[in-house]
Amino acid sequence: MSSPLDVERVRKDFPVLERVVHDDKPLVYLDSAATSQKPRQVLDAIDDYYCLHNSNVHRGIHTLAEEATALYEGARDKVAGFINAADRSEVVFTKNSTEALNLAANVIAWAESPLGLRDGDEVVITEMEHHSNIVPWQMVTRRTGATLSWFGITDDGRLDLSDIDRVITERTKVVSFVLVSNILGTVNPAEQIVRRAREVGALVVVDASQAAPHLPLDVQALGADLVAFTGHKMCGPTGIGVLWGRRDLLEELPPFMGGGEMIEMVTMGSSTYADLPHKFEAGTPPIAQAVGLGAAVDYLSALGMDKVAEHEHMITAYALDRLQAVDGLRVIGPRTAQDRGAAISFVLGDLHPHDVGQVLDELGIAVRVGHHCARPVCQRFGVPATTRASFYLYSTTAEVDALVDGLEHVKRFFGAPGGRP
Amino acid sequence: MSSPLDVERVRKDFPVLERVVHDDKPLVYLDSAATSQKPRQVLDAIDDYYCLHNSNVHRGIHTLAEEATALYEGARDKVAGFINAADRSEVVFTKNSTEALNLAANVIAWAESPLGLRDGDEVVITEMEHHSNIVPWQMVTRRTGATLSWFGITDDGRLDLSDIDRVITERTKVVSFVLVSNILGTVNPAEQIVRRAREVGALVVVDASQAAPHLPLDVQALGADLVAFTGHKMCGPTGIGVLWGRRDLLEELPPFMGGGEMIEMVTMGSSTYADLPHKFEAGTPPIAQAVGLGAAVDYLSALGMDKVAEHEHMITAYALDRLQAVDGLRVIGPRTAQDRGAAISFVLGDLHPHDVGQVLDELGIAVRVGHHCARPVCQRFGVPATTRASFYLYSTTAEVDALVDGLEHVKRFFGAPGGRP
Amino acid sequence: MKLESMYQEIILDHYRRPHHKGLREPFDAEVHHVNPTCGDEVTLRVRLADGCSENPTVQDVSYDSLGCSISMASVSVMTDLVVGKSLDEATRAYDAFLTLMRTKGDSASVMDEVEDVLEDAVAFEGVSKYPARIKCALLGWMAWKDATARAVTTKEMA
Amino acid sequence: MKLESMYQEIILDHYRRPHHKGLREPFDAEVHHVNPTCGDEVTLRVRLADGCSENPTVQDVSYDSLGCSISMASVSVMTDLVVGKSLDEATRAYDAFLTLMRTKGDSASVMDEVEDVLEDAVAFEGVSKYPARIKCALLGWMAWKDATARAVTTKEMA
Numbered sequence A, B: 001m002s003s004p005l006d007v008e009r010v011r012k013d014f015p016v017l018e019r020v021v022h023d024d025k026p027l028v029y030l031d032s033a034a035t036s037q038k039p040r041q042v043l044d045a046i047d048d049y050y051c052l053h054n055s056n057v058h059r060g061i062h063t064l065a066e067e068a069t070a071l072y073e074g075a076r077d078k079v080a081g082f083i084n085a086a087d088r089s090e091v092v093f094t095k096n097s098t099e100a101l102n103l104a105a106n107v108i109a110w111a112e113s114p115l116g117l118r119d120g121d122e123v124v125i126t127e128m129e130h131h132s133n134i135v136p137w138q139m140v141t142r143r144t145g146a147t148l149s150w151f152g153i154t155d156d157g158r159l160d161l162s163d164i165d166r167v168i169t170e171r172t173k174v175v176s177f178v179l180v181s182n183i184l185g186t187v188n189p190a191e192q193i194v195r196r197a198r199e200v201g202a203l204v205v206v207d208a209s210q211a212a213p214h215l216p217l218d219v220q221a222l223g224a225d226l227v228a229f230t231g232h233k234m235c236g237p238t239g240i241g242v243l244w245g246r247r248d249l250l251e252e253l254p255p256f257m258g259g260g261e262m263i264e265m266v267t268m269g270s271s272t273y274a275d276l277p278h279k280f281e282a283g284t285p286p287i288a289q290a291v292g293l294g295a296a297v298d299y300l301s302a303l304g305m306d307k308v309a310e311h312e313h314m315i316t317a318y319a320l321d322r323l324q325a326v327d328g329l330r331v332i333g334p335r336t337a338q339d340r341g342a343a344i345s346f347v348l349g350d351l352h353p354h355d356v357g358q359v360l361d362e363l364g365i366a367v368r369v370g371h372h373c374a375r376p377v378c379q380r381f382g383v384p385a386t387t388r389a390s391f392y393l394y395s396t397t398a399e400v401d402a403l404v405d406g407l408e409h410v411k412r413f414f415g416a417p418g419g420r421p
Numbered sequence C, D: 001m002k003l004e005s006m007y008q009e010i011i012l013d014h015y016r017r018p019h020h021k022g023l024r025e026p027f028d029a030e031v032h033h034v035n036p037t038c039g040d041e042v043t044l045r046v047r048l049a050d051g052c053s054e055n056p057t058v059q060d061v062s063y064d065s066l067g068c069s070i071s072m073a074s075v076s077v078m079t080d081l082v083v084g085k086s087l088d089e090a091t092r093a094y095d096a097f098l099t100l101m102r103t104k105g106d107s108a109s110v111m112d113e114v115e116d117v118l119e120d121a122v123a124f125e126g127v128s129k130y131p132a133r134i135k136c137a138l139l140g141w142m143a144w145k146d147a148t149a150r151a152v153t154t155k156e157m158a
Ligand SMILES: Cc1ncc(COP(=O)(O)O)c(C=O)c1O
Pocket: A260, A282, A283, A284, A285, B033, B034, B096, B097, B098, B099, B130, B132, B133, B178, B180, B181, B182, B207, B209, B210, B230, B231, B232, B241, B373
């Protein structure tokens, strides 16, 4: 199995990968689905921004203000290119995916007819959504009187679309779904969902938080109306996210937050709003973070997103093989690497994931345990939580091996008293 | 005139202050009210976070997750200490002041009776608010049917509170005002406004965006219910702001955005919400930015906020004297340094601020020109825009002198053709 | 190995063979507590002795729980410490356990004070070093405290 | 001094003594445009020649403006270029001015193409180096374009 990436070289870009934990254990970071590590290139871009150009954007004509504005807007160009947006003004910077999804839910709900949500309208999500794509829709449907329904999950961790025509109906105003599940790893069949949503004239919102970092993402090819993702999972800093939207739709939607930057003209009595994308960017934006995200996008593009995806596919296939050979281990999610991202959830016998994670940590292996902000999936599979190992462009097969050895150690640790180390 | 700060030493902490612009002009940065520069200590804290501890917070039990959580929550402790909050869980991290103020406006509007905004209720603001404390209230009053009213401004740039009892009435549910104006520099008499608001049982929201960086801020002494400020103006990074709120009030208010972190229990049908402060922090928070803000707060505290205030007061008094001696210059705002912050707006004859700012920039002097996101103030004073010089802990009297010389140059530049350089 | 300071043999024993487990009748109050960060859950019932004593006996604590070894063992150890005790004694154990959990692994200063009261529960000392696990250890105790408060109110109303 | 590439003498002259200034009757359309970032404002009226020509003459452009030297001078220069011209010619000037503003100070490649059309307005070349000021230079032109579109529609409806 050979990777299209020179992973050893890639790893050198990530300072944190040199960490040791618990005195002498080299860090095995298998938690990239929660947040990715950052390459030096991104950190340098942020530091340079603050050391050379720091200024507030847009409203200044002095040198630093122009430089900062050029850097900030340059980052927008980079992100627009990265996702193949038709127009740079379709890229709205938010603080994370969650803000992007809340923005989407609220402005759709508030919009004038025929867009807005009213009593009797329906919003469709799926049972495998991250809480950030469940709770905002619960909140706005409750406030507007619309109803929320959802697609279930099959036993092998795929969306159950068998009754798609009964779930998405003529009353459906919005369909919002995750492109790649952060807990199951499933890559969902966007085309089929988009097609049905189009038939009934519903808006399509896509949570691409686990897609943008890992796969080539082309928002035009995707055919959705709004797409959300988050910087910190794709080599970028915390504090920055993106909402992409079709230009004509964004133009029709009302603003989310009010304040500086997003206005055209303010009087005490009323205000008019700025053009896209500023209409949706109230207040001083996360400037340095946008610059960092721009650098992250450059970094990923230089490696090539197709190569990143291929590398992860290779690691995922290897990990699925080795993990499923561990006695007592049950994968929650698709059991093959087909249409699958690099997050693998599993349970180990009747050991609680907390205990699994704790013992792995002692070995230097960082996995995430819990419901991964997707509690309905845990309920669906009858488990209180899972252990999740997730891989990224710097992950190696040696790290998979370390995980498998670690799991054997975990079993011994909690085994019959005699079996303890 | 002597400063309580060793300003030359302070300046060494700020890498950007070594910049030259336009080939050889040392930067004279007089735009700190727009955003402050950042000391090396803050940049190092951010870099260390990413290079050593980067991980998502709260939901992990591995070493990095615990370290990141401790750093993030440690930053909250620091901020709580900095503003003398009674309880750390009263400190909510947002992305900026604007989000904090929108959060406040929306959750008050959505709250159950007797808190929520209803038809016929009144919200009172002032004519000297930043757009970020105007537009959110316009939006929520429009949606709820409440009405918006405001205090005017006197000719010398103070709030006109002469009719306070007629402006704040029994129907007033919320009074929201800026503690220090970003355009006029005015420090407002909070006590008097809070007292009247209490009489009628209205909630008090304070926009402390220009106060927290410059004056000792004690939220308990202030007596408000909610206080907003923003990291990037107080030596911290972009992408982080704070909403402080009284614990019992925050507990009663509904959440603003929904998603990861802010939930207690999620099922597809409905969710319950986490305890404070997490209820208001949906999604992956600006972790590195909170850590940076923590370092900023440490930096400011080590200097002493009373000393910072004293230094700025000294600079402001000096600048007001020197500027008002410039022929044709008119200060928009209080003309003495009493109850006044370090932002000084002015107009120079009938020269447009854009032209003033452009020529100053050529000399290396960075001032801000425009309406400073407070357009109603410009309207009130009958000017399309102002030029604003704003000072901070690293500002020197020599920089004030450079500004005054620069303004004389500006006048010559646009003067009678013969007078041009 | 540092980890063994957390996973003491006593804890693993309670985890493998929990005491007082199962939901029983009669009871005065039942609560359901969750640890939202990790999905640990406990349903817990409290039965106080009848009569209008200020300081009734804790007659039974029964529970059903889902969770990690720490939360499961902790509720088991807790029942040993409170069942059959007076409410005052039980509350003392609760306070002592909270004190222990707040030491961040630096328990030496409080050991004298809590040792006698906590018996087996001192084994959780090591857990206090792991901030993310303290909530697990406290889950059952918090549920007990809550259920007991409700039971007392119910009795008073009756 | 680099700054003088922006503040050409021609620009300062127009700023000090603007042409065609003031709001006049009759007019076919009036618009009000602002530059939200800095508060520049212009109210502008367009009067097209009567008749149903596809390419009417721009009979008058009158305006009232508040703003910086660049925006004031630009609208003044613009009126010189469009008043009395056919709509096609005026639109050519508009297009040429936009082209010039988009060069980011690197105007050599377009100069040949725009020089003849723009006359005095080539003096704005230096402004294109200053991103924040391009909007100032465009304000009047955008207002003219908008007002003209409305005037044409009005005529067509009539
Ligand atoms: C008084 C005042 N309020 C609110 C804000 C908004 O802060 P931010 O842009 O960081 O949200 C600012 C600064 O821009 C300000 O000066």
